[in-house]
Amino acid sequence: MDKIVHFEIPVDDLARAKGFYGSIFGWQIDDVPDMDYTIVRTVGVDDRQMPKEPGAINGGMMQRSDDTPSPVLTIEVASVDDALQRVEAAGGKVVRSKQAIPGMGAFAYFKDSEGNTLGLWESA
Numbered sequence: 001m002d003k004i005v006h007f008e009i010p011v012d013d014l015a016r017a018k019g020f021y022g023s024i025f026g027w028q029i030d031d032v033p034d035m036d037y038t039i040v041r042t043v044g045v046d047d048r049q050m051p052k053e054p055g056a057i058n059g060g061m062m063q064r065s066d067d068t069p070s071p072v073l074t075i076e077v078a079s080v081d082d083a084l085q086r087v088e089a090a091g092g093k094v095v096r097s098k099q100a101i102p103g104m105g106a107f108a109y110f111k112d113s114e115g116n117t118l119g120l121w122e123s124a
Contacts, residue, residue, distance in 0.1 A: 002083075005121055006074035007040075007059035014038060017061055029061070035101075037062055067095050067109055067117065074119030080108050083120050087112075098122075 011017040018029045018038065028041040043056040051058055062068065077083040080098045087110045088094065095109040095117055105123040112118060 002075050002077050004073050005057055005076040006119065007057060008068065008072040008074065008119065009040070009059065009061045010064035010068045010070065010072070011061050012064055014061060014063070021061075070117070072109065072117055072119050074107065074121050076121045076123065078122070080106050080120045080122040084108055084110060 009017065009021070021027050021040065022029050025042070030039045030041075031037075032039055038061040040059045040061060042051075042058055044052045045058065046052055075083075084094050084098070091113045093111045095111055098106050098108045100106045103124060105121060107122070108120045109117055110120065
């Protein structure tokens with residue numbers, strides 16, 4: 001069974017969103033300028049950057065786009081390519097094809113049968 005391992009919150013104003021979530025929930029929020037992405041930690045991580053608490057997930061923030069207009073849940077799969085084929089066969093649509101993140105893995109976005117955008121993650 002594939003599980004949800006990450007969330008993403010699209011934002012219009014990154015500074016405002018960082019202040020909002022950081023002040024309310026105490027999340028650790030760090031920019032990754034090389035990736036134009038912001039890491040959000042809701043719980044401590046181990047040396048592999050995985051959550052230390054069972055069942056907990058961390059996430060990120062990125063600029064809102066047509067592909068990601070609302071929050072995205074990301075599902076870990078053995079193969080992004082295989083999962084995208086299953087998505088399309090079941091009536092879903094690929095929104096962003098597989099993209100590698102060197103040393104970490106690869107991700108993609110898809111729309112489900114209801115029009116929701118979700119993510120896929122394949123660990124390296």
